[in-house]
Every structure is written in C-alpha cells, then in structure tokens.
Amino acid sequence: MSSKLTSIAHDKLESLLNSRDSARIADVSSMLNDMPPADVAHLIESSTPKLRHILWQLVDTEIEGEVIGELSEELQSLFLAEMDAAEVAVMTEGMADDDIADILQQLPGAVTQEVLASMDQQDRARIERVLTYSEDTAGGLMTTDAITIRARVTMDVVLRYLRRHSEIPSMTDSLIVVNSQDQYIGLLPLRTLLVSDPSASVREMMITDIDPIPANMPDTEVARLFERNDWVSAPVVDENRKLLGRITIDDVVDVIREDADHSFMSMAGLDEEQDTFAPILRTTPRRALWLGINLLTAFVAASVINLFQETIEKVVALAVLMPIVASMGGIAGTQTLTVLVRGIAVGQISRSNQGWLINRELAVGMINGFLWAAVVGVAASLWFNDWTLSLVIAIALIINLITAALTGATLPLFLNRIGIDPALAGGVILTTVTDVVGFLSFLGLATLFYAR
Amino acid sequence: MSSKLTSIAHDKLESLLNSRDSARIADVSSMLNDMPPADVAHLIESSTPKLRHILWQLVDTEIEGEVIGELSEELQSLFLAEMDAAEVAVMTEGMADDDIADILQQLPGAVTQEVLASMDQQDRARIERVLTYSEDTAGGLMTTDAITIRARVTMDVVLRYLRRHSEIPSMTDSLIVVNSQDQYIGLLPLRTLLVSDPSASVREMMITDIDPIPANMPDTEVARLFERNDWVSAPVVDENRKLLGRITIDDVVDVIREDADHSFMSMAGLDEEQDTFAPILRTTPRRALWLGINLLTAFVAASVINLFQETIEKVVALAVLMPIVASMGGIAGTQTLTVLVRGIAVGQISRSNQGWLINRELAVGMINGFLWAAVVGVAASLWFNDWTLSLVIAIALIINLITAALTGATLPLFLNRIGIDPALAGGVILTTVTDVVGFLSFLGLATLFYAR
Structure with a gap:
C-alpha cells in the first residue's frame, strides 16, 4: 500500500489533486494517511512547492505531529508558520519531548509560550528542561522519556x-x-x-x-x-x-547526516538546510550573495592581470595560457582543502599531527608541480614555439601548486582555530589566493623574461 | 585511563616510542590495550604512517580483530598485507561474521581460502554465505548472528x-x-x-x-x-x-558516513577511502591523475581563447575581464550541481519532479545573470570607460550563468542515468562547459562588436 502512492509520478499526482475530483482526492488522502509518517515526509520533501501544500492539507491531524517531526527544519517552519498556538498544541500531543522541543524552537517566542501554557504542568516542565539546552548540544538532543x-x-x-x-x-x-x-x-x-x-x-x-x-x-x-x-x-x-x-541513535543518525550535508553544501556556499525544492524566491538570495562574494574575488584577480596589460599586448599567448596556471592551482588547492576539512570534521587532526600533514601536502604539491610543469612546459613550447613562454609557465605552475598546497593545508586549520567554518569560507579564500598567485607569478615572470 | 593516551601529543608519543625505553613503551602498550578498540582504531587513523605501524605492533592479539574491524579499508588492507593466513585466522576468532567477511574480502583469494579452511565447518558455512553477497548489498552488510x-x-x-x-x-x-x-x-x-x-x-x-x-x-x-x-x-x-x-544500525551508520564522505570527497576528485595520513607515495598518483584530467580541460579552454588572439591584441582589457565571466559561471554551475547531486543521493529526485527543478534552476540562473550582469557591466564601464566592453561582458555573463544553470541541473541527471557518478565527473565536465562558453561568448561577442 505504502509504495503505491510514492510510485505515482508527481506530475500525475499534481494534476489529480488539481482535478478537484473529490472521490479521487479522498482516495489519495487515505493512501497518504496509511503510509508510515517518514514516507509521507519524504514524499512532501520530494514535492514541488504547490504540491507539498496540498499534500500537507491532506495529512490527518493525528499523524501531523509525526510527519512534521520527520521534515527538514526549513519545511517544518514553513508549515508551522501557518498554524496557530492551539493547532500546534493539538499536534504535539503524544509526541516525544525532544521532537516537541525541536518544533517549539522554530516558533516565535510568544507562540511557544502559548503552546507551553496549554500543556499540563508535568509535560511542560519536561519540555522546558529540554528547551534550556541549545539544539546542537546533548541536552537539546535528549528525550526525558527513560526508564x-x-x-x-x-x-x-x-x-x-x-x-x-x-x-x-x-x-x-x-x-x-x-x-x-x-x-x-x-x-x-x-x-x-x-x-x-x-x-x-x-x-x-x-x-x-x-x-x-x-x-x-x-x-x-x-x-x-x-x-x-x-x-x-x-x-x-x-x-x-x-x-x-x-x-x-535515531537522533544521532540525523546529526551525522546533517554534519555531512553541512560540509558538502558549504563547499558550494549553500545552506545544509537548503530545501531541494525551495521556490525561486527563497533560493535566489543566498545564491546571489555567494555569487557576489565570488565576484569580488574575481575582480581582485582581474586587477592583478590589469597590472600586466603591456606585457599581454606584447605576447598575447600569455592571455591564452594564463587560465591554465590559475585553474591548476585552484584544483590542487581544493583537493588539499577537502582532505583537511574532512580530517577536521571527523576529529582526526590535532596540533600534534598537523605539522606532518602540512609537510605531506607540500611534498605532494611539489611533486605534482614539477610533473605538470614539465608537461605544460613542453606542450606550450610545441604550441607556441617559444621556449621563454615554456619556461615562464613551468616556473609559475610550480610556484602556484606549492602555494595551493600550503594554503589548502594551513587555511582550514587557521579558520577552524578562529571559529570560522573552513568548509564555507575555505574555498573562496583559497581560489582567490591561487588566482592571484597564479596570474602574478605567470605574468610577473613573463614581464621580467620578455623585458630582457 | 582511556583519555590519557589520546591526550598525549602524537609527536611526544612518537619520540617516546622511538626512545627504545622499554619500560615506558610497556607503559604505552598497556594504556593502549586498556582503551576501547574503537578509540585505538581512531588513534591509529590519526597517526602518521611511521607511528601507526609501531602502535599496531603494540596492540594485543586478543583485541587485534576488534581494532582492525574499526579501521578504514585502506588501513585494514595495509595491516592485513603483513599478516599470513594463520595470523588472520587467530585474529578473526570470536569476531562477528560480517566483520570477518569484510576482512576476508580484502585478502588475496588464496589467503582467504586458507583462512576459511582453518575454521570449523559451521563458522565457515556462515562466512561463506555472507561472502556470496557483494559488500555493498544488504547481504554483505548482514550478520548471521540472530535469535x-x-x-x-x-x-x-x-x-x-x-x-x-x-x-x-x-x-x-x-x-x-x-x-x-x-x-x-x-x-x-x-x-x-x-x-x-x-x-x-x-x-x-x-x-x-x-x-x-x-x-x-x-x-x-x-x-x-x-x-x-x-x-x-x-x-x-x-x-x-x-x-x-x-x-x-551500527553497520548502517557506517554506510551513511561512507556515502556522505563519498559525495564530499568525489567533488574534489578524491577517493572516500582516502586515508588522511596516507604517505606521499600513496597520495600523489590519484592527485596527479585528477590534475592531469583538469589540465586537459584547461587546454580546451585555452584553445578557445587562442581563437581570439587578434581581438585581445586590440582590446587588452578583454584579457583582464575574461576570467570573471568564466569563474562566475563555474561558481553558479557548481551550486546547481551540488543541489542536484545531494538530491539524487538522498533519493528526492525522480523523473516526475526533475522538470520542475531544471526550470527552477534556470529561473534562478536568469535572475542572477541579469543582476550580476548589471553590476559587472557598470563596474567594467567605470574601470575601462568603455561602454562596448560593458555591454559585451554583461551579455556574456547572462549567457554563461544560464548555461551554468542548465548544465548544472541536467548533467548530474544524465550522468546518473548512464551510471557515471555525478559527484566525481560532474564538476570537471561542468567547469569545462562554463569555461568554454564563458570565453567563447565573451571573446566572440567582443570580436563582433569591436569589428563594427
């Protein structure tokens, strides 16, 4: 039964629900309410904004609490915003206290107080005890329901x-x-x-x-x-x-999943609470902000290139090859950064072993620097038949891959120490460094060599 | 007691163990063997290659099996390679059959047969049953130990x-x-x-x-x-x-962790089994390969720029601004790609809702395209006092951000359908597309506009 509804294509479901054919809607509704609450939640999360509102309205009041407990915070607050304190109070009856606390934490303070006031004194005391602890601590995760x-x-x-x-x-x-x-x-x-x-x-x-x-x-x-x-x-x-x-363990699994999502999404400047099917207007601002930050760093890189206009005018091949130096640095640095961010996240890196790690990355960066400098050097000379160009790009590539390794290894450690999330900020700073050093070393060396 | 050893700095531990002061080494050894096996495994995983070999030798034979069961596959195979069949047989005595199967799967076939031969018939039949299933299926995850x-x-x-x-x-x-x-x-x-x-x-x-x-x-x-x-x-x-x-659930938690690591590490072309403290020679080849693949795509982008040497010679400002167009496309595309890769990984995306998602991404891409095109256009005209340049970069940016959204949304769906891991291959292909389209549209438009 439960698999029946999930196997209906979303577009068919949407047209069915839009059809206003009340018999068939009742059919969907009864199928929905026979599904395990977690499956209902998954169906809602996998639905487009319009459809998910319709589905949510079809959920029976008795299982509303269980379904909302399985939803992501973004969707929880979306549906909660449409409920008043009395409705929330009815919904949370019989729910586990840690799930109730999670829900109350998303409500405006006044509504939370109203919901708490409607509970009997014992339940209220239990919930208030959980609410005193921050959501991301053991106290916020716990249930008081223990024998x-x-x-x-x-x-x-x-x-x-x-x-x-x-x-x-x-x-x-x-x-x-x-x-x-x-x-x-x-x-x-x-x-x-x-x-x-x-x-x-x-x-x-x-x-x-x-x-x-x-x-x-x-x-x-x-x-x-x-x-x-x-x-x-x-x-x-x-x-x-x-x-x-x-x-x-069920709540711990959620923490593990959220932490992993956090690292993954942060590397692209996204929020781990990001709802896959969020509407355009909710998705755009955060994306725009991230593009804006990256635009600033791109202008920094551009202003470095700007210093060397004369050299580029003399040797246009420099403009052709310069993105190679910058991009290789970015790729190599991102690899090192990723290893470090994960190492920090799983608690493997401490003050005592980070020195070894930085040295290892430096060695890998040097080996790869020399290897690919040789390849690119030969390729450049074959392409442009210019040994000076070849030498310049080889040296610049070595400089940039070593810079990438050093930055990729030390930056996340530093950011972590000063309390900035390395998964979020690391990539932007790193690529700014590798772009600037890449263009500066390549065009700077070219200016020196071609001036002779 | 258990926290005592983990709090000793690794470098101190290393010098202590190198000191050949047998009394103090015995001290470390007894502390180590009093720790929970999972903590011993974590200590070994957080240690540098030299230190981890010393630590492994100090682990008592009785807890060796439990410790190795908690190690990552990379380290398991490292230590297993140094053991013969008889040692493995002794170690696996009393271990859970799913853990034994995991270990046997890492051994050469002949050694596996030897170990199996040394077991009593009942144990052997149980292990062989688990071994018939692939590691990444329910059969490979299960234990036969049930009441x-x-x-x-x-x-x-x-x-x-x-x-x-x-x-x-x-x-x-x-x-x-x-x-x-x-x-x-x-x-x-x-x-x-x-x-x-x-x-x-x-x-x-x-x-x-x-x-x-x-x-x-x-x-x-x-x-x-x-x-x-x-x-x-x-x-x-x-x-x-x-x-x-x-x-x-303990084995399921490992699967969740591995899947999450897989997506995270793959986006940087790394192996999720990557050992954070792997020695240089084991780290370098995979990194070098990834850089090589990216170098090829960088040459593709460079050859696009190469088509427009004459235009760049005329207007050097193009060389200054062109990385902005390419990099904004790469950033925007990576965001879309990340949302899709995660949506696919958590099973939220199906044929019926992917159309909506592609449209949403396209709309976000267009909004951001027009927004940042306006900003960059104005900035470029202020910088170079050239309205043609301003217009060209604005149009190119819009084209590239729309391309980025379309590619970022459709590419992972396509790769997933043909059985290629979108987390691994998606990023490389995407940035090749945004680089090529970015340079092509910007320099191509410039060639048209400045030729007038």
Whole structure:
C-alpha cells in the first residue's frame, strides 16, 4: 500500500489533486494517511512547492505531529508558520519531548509560550528542561522519556516492574540505574536482564564502564561517541551527574547526516538546510550573495592581470595560457582543502599531527608541480614555439601548486582555530589566493623574461 | 585511563616510542590495550604512517580483530598485507561474521581460502554465505548472528529459552519469528516481550508490518530504510523469504558516513577511502591523475581563447575581464550541481519532479545573470570607460550563468542515468562547459562588436 502512492509520478499526482475530483482526492488522502509518517515526509520533501501544500492539507491531524517531526527544519517552519498556538498544541500531543522541543524552537517566542501554557504542568516542565539546552548540544538532543531503576533491586523485581508498565519507550536497549538523588550509576542492558538469574541484583549485573554524556557536549561529539562505541542509546547528565534524559541513535543518525550535508553544501556556499525544492524566491538570495562574494574575488584577480596589460599586448599567448596556471592551482588547492576539512570534521587532526600533514601536502604539491610543469612546459613550447613562454609557465605552475598546497593545508586549520567554518569560507579564500598567485607569478615572470 | 593516551601529543608519543625505553613503551602498550578498540582504531587513523605501524605492533592479539574491524579499508588492507593466513585466522576468532567477511574480502583469494579452511565447518558455512553477497548489498552488510523463535510458543517459553542462552547478540532489539521452513514471519521486539502477559503467544504479540530486506538490496537503500523507520536492526531474507541474517544500525551508520564522505570527497576528485595520513607515495598518483584530467580541460579552454588572439591584441582589457565571466559561471554551475547531486543521493529526485527543478534552476540562473550582469557591466564601464566592453561582458555573463544553470541541473541527471557518478565527473565536465562558453561568448561577442 505504502509504495503505491510514492510510485505515482508527481506530475500525475499534481494534476489529480488539481482535478478537484473529490472521490479521487479522498482516495489519495487515505493512501497518504496509511503510509508510515517518514514516507509521507519524504514524499512532501520530494514535492514541488504547490504540491507539498496540498499534500500537507491532506495529512490527518493525528499523524501531523509525526510527519512534521520527520521534515527538514526549513519545511517544518514553513508549515508551522501557518498554524496557530492551539493547532500546534493539538499536534504535539503524544509526541516525544525532544521532537516537541525541536518544533517549539522554530516558533516565535510568544507562540511557544502559548503552546507551553496549554500543556499540563508535568509535560511542560519536561519540555522546558529540554528547551534550556541549545539544539546542537546533548541536552537539546535528549528525550526525558527513560526508564530508571535502583541498584539494590533484583532482576525479578525489574521484570515485574516492566510488566506493570504498559509500554517501554522505543530505542530502549538499557534501563538506567540511578541512586536516590537521581544520579547516574550505571546501565542494565535488556540483553543482560533477559539472560540473568532472576535473583541477581541490578548492582551485580549492571555495567558501569560507560561514562554518561554531559548535557552541554556538542552534538557532533555525541555522534562520534555513538559511532565509536556502537551505542543505541546513552544517558545524559548534568554537572552533578544527575540524570536528565537519554539520547537515542535515531537522533544521532540525523546529526551525522546533517554534519555531512553541512560540509558538502558549504563547499558550494549553500545552506545544509537548503530545501531541494525551495521556490525561486527563497533560493535566489543566498545564491546571489555567494555569487557576489565570488565576484569580488574575481575582480581582485582581474586587477592583478590589469597590472600586466603591456606585457599581454606584447605576447598575447600569455592571455591564452594564463587560465591554465590559475585553474591548476585552484584544483590542487581544493583537493588539499577537502582532505583537511574532512580530517577536521571527523576529529582526526590535532596540533600534534598537523605539522606532518602540512609537510605531506607540500611534498605532494611539489611533486605534482614539477610533473605538470614539465608537461605544460613542453606542450606550450610545441604550441607556441617559444621556449621563454615554456619556461615562464613551468616556473609559475610550480610556484602556484606549492602555494595551493600550503594554503589548502594551513587555511582550514587557521579558520577552524578562529571559529570560522573552513568548509564555507575555505574555498573562496583559497581560489582567490591561487588566482592571484597564479596570474602574478605567470605574468610577473613573463614581464621580467620578455623585458630582457 | 582511556583519555590519557589520546591526550598525549602524537609527536611526544612518537619520540617516546622511538626512545627504545622499554619500560615506558610497556607503559604505552598497556594504556593502549586498556582503551576501547574503537578509540585505538581512531588513534591509529590519526597517526602518521611511521607511528601507526609501531602502535599496531603494540596492540594485543586478543583485541587485534576488534581494532582492525574499526579501521578504514585502506588501513585494514595495509595491516592485513603483513599478516599470513594463520595470523588472520587467530585474529578473526570470536569476531562477528560480517566483520570477518569484510576482512576476508580484502585478502588475496588464496589467503582467504586458507583462512576459511582453518575454521570449523559451521563458522565457515556462515562466512561463506555472507561472502556470496557483494559488500555493498544488504547481504554483505548482514550478520548471521540472530535469535529466531517460532510463532506458536508463549512469551514464557521465549523468556526461558533466552535465559538458557548465555548471551544475546549485541544490537538485538527484536527476536525474529520464522516458520518451520526458516521463512521470515514477523518480529518480536524485546520491548514487547518484557511487558507482555507470559501466557500470550508469539503469534499474538509479534509485529508483521515490517517488510524484511531482500539480500540483494543496495546498501544505500538499506540505509534509507533504517533512517526513515528508525530501526535498530532488520531481518534479511533471500528471494523465498528464507531468513539469512540481520542488519544492525551500527553497520548502517557506517554506510551513511561512507556515502556522505563519498559525495564530499568525489567533488574534489578524491577517493572516500582516502586515508588522511596516507604517505606521499600513496597520495600523489590519484592527485596527479585528477590534475592531469583538469589540465586537459584547461587546454580546451585555452584553445578557445587562442581563437581570439587578434581581438585581445586590440582590446587588452578583454584579457583582464575574461576570467570573471568564466569563474562566475563555474561558481553558479557548481551550486546547481551540488543541489542536484545531494538530491539524487538522498533519493528526492525522480523523473516526475526533475522538470520542475531544471526550470527552477534556470529561473534562478536568469535572475542572477541579469543582476550580476548589471553590476559587472557598470563596474567594467567605470574601470575601462568603455561602454562596448560593458555591454559585451554583461551579455556574456547572462549567457554563461544560464548555461551554468542548465548544465548544472541536467548533467548530474544524465550522468546518473548512464551510471557515471555525478559527484566525481560532474564538476570537471561542468567547469569545462562554463569555461568554454564563458570565453567563447565573451571573446566572440567582443570580436563582433569591436569589428563594427
């Protein structure tokens, strides 16, 4: 059933929904509401702006909350903007508190307060606790929905206690052991509970070698811990080891995906929250800004060329070959930059090994510089039958590839240290450097050599 | 304890290990072997080539298997190349079968056969079953280590059965219900088992609305299913619904990470398995190849400029401004390309919505084209006091930004359809197009306009 709707072509779906044939629209609506919420969200995200509004209106109120929880932030805020506080309050009923917090964070402050006011006191206190932490920290990722037990009880008591619970929260692979002050002591995996002697105590069987996650840990670091330790869920504590909640792998997967998207999109000056099917008016401004920044750097490069008008007039072949020097520098530098940005993102680069890395890149840059200088030098002399030109471009290429390696390796480290995202700013600065050095070395050397 | 070693600077660690002070080396060794295997793997991956060999030798044989399982393929094959079949056999004892399969896939065929021959028949049959599936399919990702139960038994029987097991495999959130032909019927979540009436039957309590994963499903699609449905593990079946094994979220997280890395690294012509600290000789060839490919495209662009030597000789300002036209096209095209490559990677783009997307990109390209054409036109006239030049660069910029949008949007769709990775090949082809069209339109128009 669920695959039926996704297999309908979007254009057919759009014309069907536009047809105002109420029987067929009801048909689509019932198919839609039979799909898993994540699939509905994916369908909406893959739809054009007009269609997604129609689809959203067809979603039943009961699953609205689950669907919106699966949408990207950009689309969440789009749909939330059309809802009033009462509607948001109805929608969030029964949702997990971390998902509610995510939604509230997108609303204007006044609306958030209204929604909170409409909740019962216990729910409200839980949500407010999550809301005190920034979205990109462990506290912002956590859910307060966790089962806690005491260390002194036996497995048998725990089993009976669970049976009295009507439901164990999803992604529960461990029960959390706390003391009377609600401080974290250890974890009792369900796997252990199920195979242990019923008379054994929690204290005997619990694992204590897993450190709880401090609430202010950045989400990227949380993701690294989950990846390295293969966790399904992990407890979150405050500075006094008091248990605040737990983080589950599904939310960590979202962090991993977002971090990866961030690096990928930033390299092209795009926002990782960029909605693939955003309308023209929402896409254009950011793109225009990025083009504007790059235009400034292009003018810088042009003004370097401008210094050498006389030389170019004398030897026009220089104008033919100069983009080669600049572009080779840009490509080589981008490769080094990419390796560094990824190394920084996965936490492999530290002060102690960065020196080695810079040296390695420098060596690679020199080898490639000499290799391609030789090739380009020969090609240029065959093409223009001018050995001076050949020598000039070879030297300029070596200079620019070494510059590219040095800049590509040191720039992201520097930007990272001063708190600027190297994935976003690195490429623009790098290509400005390689363009300027490329044109300056090539045309500068030519001016010297042809002046003789 | 574990954080102690990672906090030692690599250079200090290297000099310490080089010191041949056996007492201190033993100290490092014992610290290393007290660390979680994933942390040891991270330390090795963040180390320079010399240091990582020393560290690997200090790893105890018992945890070697776990450490190697956490390393990237590049490093796995590096260390495996130094081991003989007997050593590999010892190392893989007690490892999960999917991890063993991953390792065996990196060994020469003869060594793999030797290792398999040294296993007992049951283990060997299990591993061979995993090995029949390609690494990047569900079959290659799965472990055969799963607990299966029958539908007719009661919760109580299941609980007693589990207690007789000394251990439940890690990442087990559900028991798999099969019939007498070993065919998949449903799942019994541990969460359900723990809260159900002991006398209820598995058939009553199991969930049957989760489709099992076919063994030949590509790993990227498996990852999407896990992400959308928030699974911790999922059953894998053959074409007759016979249960083969199960996939766990930890391996899926690796797939997500690898896919994201793949797109990111490919855009710069790098291999996602690229080891950040690979030695010079292993890094240089791939980089050199990429530069060579880009050099060819740079020569294509240069030969376009070459057609217009006479025009440039007359108006040298053309040489000054021409990189602006080419570079703006490259930047705008890369943005469109990036949006499309990501949309394809996350499965948002289909035949039915790609038309809308191409139109959107075209519209954005036109708006930005006219906007920046106006700005550049005015800037050029102020700089060179030449309205013809101004007009020529404005028109050329509009042409190139529209070309960039069209190419950036259609090229990845086309490459994807013919089975070429758009993240890898897209950028090179795109910038060749925007360079050629940029130089051709700018210099071509100039030739026309100045000839009047």
